[in-house]
Amino acid sequence: MQKVTVTLPPHIGTADLSPQPAASPFAAAARRFIMRRTAVVGVLLVVALTLLAVMANVVAPHDPLTTNLARPRSAPTAEFLLGADSVGRDVFSRLLHGARASLTVGFATVALNVALGLLIGSIAGYYGRIWDQVLMRATDVVQAFPLFIVAVSVVAVLSPSLLNVVLVLGLLGWPTVARLVRGNILSVRTYAYVDAARSLGATDGRILRRHVLPNVLAPIIVAATFGVARAILLETSLSFLGLGVQPPTPSWGNMLAEAQSLTTLESMPYLWVPPGLAIAVLVAAVNLVGDGLHDAVDPGRRHRGSMA
Amino acid sequence: MGRYLLRRLLLTAPLMLGVTILGYGLINLAPGDPVSMLVSPEVGGVSPEDLLERKRALGLDDPLPVRYVRWLGEAMKGNLGYSIANGRPVSERVSERLTGTLQLLLAALAVSMVIGIPIGVVAAVRRDSLPDRVSAAASFLAASIPTFFVGLGLIYLLSLKLDVFPTGGMDTIGRPFSLGDRLQHLALPAFVLSLAHIAELIRYTRASLLDALEQDYIRTATSKGLSRLTVVGTHALRNALLPVVTIVGLTIPQLLGGTLITETIFQWPGMGSLSIEAVRQRDYPVLMGVTLVSAISVLGVSLLTDIAYALIDPRIRFE
Numbered sequence: 001m002q003k004v005t006v007t008l009p010p011h012i013g014t015a016d017l018s019p020q021p022a023a024s025p026f027a028a029a030a031r032r033f034i035m036r037r038t039a040v041v042g043v044l045l046v047v048a049l050t051l052l053a054v055m056a057n058v059v060a061p062h063d064p065l066t067t068n069l070a071r072p073r074s075a076p077t078a079e080f081l082l083g084a085d086s087v088g089r090d091v092f093s094r095l096l097h098g099a100r101a102s103l104t105v106g107f108a109t110v111a112l113n114v115a116l117g118l119l120i121g122s123i124a125g126y127y128g129r130i131w132d133q134v135l136m137r138a139t140d141v142v143q144a145f146p147l148f149i150v151a152v153s154v155v156a157v158l159s160p161s162l163l164n165v166v167l168v169l170g171l172l173g174w175p176t177v178a179r180l181v182r183g184n185i186l187s188v189r190t191y192a193y194v195d196a197a198r199s200l201g202a203t204d205g206r207i208l209r210r211h212v213l214p215n216v217l218a219p220i221i222v223a224a225t226f227g228v229a230r231a232i233l234l235e236t237s238l239s240f241l242g243l244g245v246q247p248p249t250p251s252w253g254n255m256l257a258e259a260q261s262l263t264t265l266e267s268m269p270y271l272w273v274p275p276g277l278a279i280a281v282l283v284a285a286v287n288l289v290g291d292g293l294h295d296a297v298d299p300g301r302r303h304r305g306s307m308a
Numbered sequence: 309m310g311r312y313l314l315r316r317l318l319l320t321a322p323l324m325l326g327v328t329i330l331g332y333g334l335i336n337l338a339p340g341d342p343v344s345m346l347v348s349p350e351v352g353g354v355s356p357e358d359l360l361e362r363k364r365a366l367g368l369d370d371p372l373p374v375r376y377v378r379w380l381g382e383a384m385k386g387n388l389g390y391s392i393a394n395g396r397p398v399s400e401r402v403s404e405r406l407t408g409t410l411q412l413l414l415a416a417l418a419v420s421m422v423i424g425i426p427i428g429v430v431a432a433v434r435r436d437s438l439p440d441r442v443s444a445a446a447s448f449l450a451a452s453i454p455t456f457f458v459g460l461g462l463i464y465l466l467s468l469k470l471d472v473f474p475t476g477g478m479d480t481i482g483r484p485f486s487l488g489d490r491l492q493h494l495a496l497p498a499f500v501l502s503l504a505h506i507a508e509l510i511r512y513t514r515a516s517l518l519d520a521l522e523q524d525y526i527r528t529a530t531s532k533g534l535s536r537l538t539v540v541g542t543h544a545l546r547n548a549l550l551p552v553v554t555i556v557g558l559t560i561p562q563l564l565g566g567t568l569i570t571e572t573i574f575q576w577p578g579m580g581s582l583s584i585e586a587v588r589q590r591d592y593p594v595l596m597g598v599t600l601v602s603a604i605s606v607l608g609v610s611l612l613t614d615i616a617y618a619l620i621d622p623r624i625r626f627e
Contacts, residue, residue, distance in 0.1 A: 137322060137323075137326070138326070140323055140326075141323055141326035141327060141330065145327065145330065145561075145599075145603050145606075146561040146562070146564050146565040146602055146603065146606055147561075147565060148562075148565030148566070148568060149564065149565050149568065149583070149598075149599055149602050149603075150334075150599060150603075152568060152583060152584075152587065153334060153583070153587075153595050153596065153598075153599045154334060154337070156587040156590075156592075156595060157334065157337045157592065157595075158337065229451075229452070233454055236454050237454060237455075237456060237569055240454075240456050240569070241568070241569070241572065241584060241587070242587075242588075243587065256456065256457065256460070259460050260573075262468070262475060265460060265463060265464055265468065266464065266468040266469075269464065272460060276453075276454070276457035276460070276461070279453075279454050279457065280449075280452055280453040280454070280457065283452040283453070283454075284448070284449070284452035284453075287448065287451060287452050291448075
């Protein structure tokens with residue numbers, strides 16, 4: 001597109017019409033976000049857990065994979081803060097390393113979901129007609145399958161691994177984003193500024209990127225944040241059932257799997273309570289961020305109560 | 309109503325077809341085929357030609373679409389193949405577990421409605437009060453803690469330490485069936501399964517009722533001099549609970565997904581624990597049978613929900 005430079009008369013732009021310049025919607029949302037204590041706590045927790053996961057090698061007192069059959073399921077001591085698991089590995093070190101699996105699955109899955117959802121939703125919403133019909137029916141089919149049940153059968157068939165968990169959850173979890181993008185595009189498309197852009201000769205791609213997508217961004221970011229929490233919960237559930245991250249690699253889900261034996265459950269809570277709490281803290285932190293973002297981009301929500 | 313029903317049914321048909329196509333695709337991803345499984349690797353002595361001949365005789369070398377159509381024909385007659393683990397028909401293994409899951413699902417639905425809707429109503433009527441905040445915090449927690457952790461915690465506390473509930477199973481072994489015993493076994497798994505559902509119902513009921521309370525007819529009813537109880541109880545609530553019907557239907561897939569974990573933890577004999585057993589025994593036909601039956605039931609439930617909604621709310625039918 002050709003660039004047009006417009007020279008404005010000198011008084012425009014210097015005249016201070018409003019004493020305080022109106023904040024951009026982004027700045028206003030950022031302010032609302034920072035003002036919410038719970039949201040900030042959520043961010044700090046997520047950052048702290050991510051740092052711990054990244055530096056697990058340095059922080060962990062022991063190697064998470066070293067077994068010692070002399071001390072299976074031994075109780076916590078000063079050296080082994082949370083005791084040892086069924087083959088004598090240090091539970092505390094495994095807990096630190098286990099954060100990696102959760103965070104990797106959480107973010108990688110959502111990245112895939114958002115990429116696919118954006119692509120499918122924008123094609124359906126922007127081109128409409130037959131594209132919309134076909135893609136939205138496909139979305140219905142994917143959503144008709146109960147996600148967890150399908151994830152279990154597909155991972156079982158493909159052989160369980162972290163990569164397969166990400167692939168399955170990533171390739172099946174996009175309908176939420178796709179619907180969101182499509183719905184927003186359908187409404188934005190009718191706005192006058194889109195017509196204006198088209199009459200100036202903007203291409204479809206440019207209109208989508210410059211005028212439509214920025215409007216859809218806020219709800220996508222909110223949905224993506226809750227998506228991270230959901231993906232982490234799904235991964236821990238799959239790993240708990242033996243269908244996710246495979247031991248000896250630690251994940252909070254497969255650490256909890258030890259509690260499937262009633263003796264461990266009853267007499268060794270130090271083996272299964274810490275990973276369970278770790279999952280709850282991480283997921284709650286991500287959800288706090290999501291709630292904060294949701295309120296920041298849609299300030300009336302809390303008052304009304306949200307149907308979403 | 310007839311036209312609405314017909315349109316809704318026509319929408320479901322292609323969905324069903326799509327679900328079976330995806331399902332069949334999944335079955336074909338499973339490693340191994342029935343013929344190679346008949347041959348023991350130690351014995352050997354079977355030439356590749358013989359194998360091919362056998363495959364041809366069984367129709368296994370036909371192109372995928374042909375096999376799909378043949379499989380669909382059999383599936384519609386109720387033949388979902390045979391279990392690898394014990395050779396019994398998949399349909400038989402699935403149907404004997406169906407009632408277990410149904411009991412659990414119905415109990416969980418009842419529990420979540422009995423707990424979720426009243427709390428949601430209180431939270432809306434007394435917005436920003438202490439009960440509203442407590443319920444918001446509780447449903448936030450319920451959405452953040454993995455259900456299996458809650459389940460394990462409850463078994464630890466209520467079954468192993470306090471001995472109030474059994475640790476698992478459907479009935480006490482060796483005792484004749486009694487309703488009280490069954491309900492005692494059902495209580496914990498039903499509660500754990502319903503947790504996420506309760507949270508969702510609270511939020512939805514609250515939002516829906518808040519929305520209804522802002523309508524003009526509420527102001528009219530209040531200015532007529534009706535009591536707050538009548539206004540909320542009959543005028544607002546009846547309209548607010550309509551959309552809640554939909555959300556109950558919409559969360560059935562999630563609830564069904566939750567049975568995998570809940571039934572496994574509580575050793576409840578249902579479809580959920582059956583599919584996990586199938587995973588552990590690499591019994592792919594059973595696994596796929598359960599997946600397919602679940603997906604089709606979910607479609608059926610969403611159809612029923614829509615019909616129920618159209619029956620309650622005539623506006624839907626005439627749109």
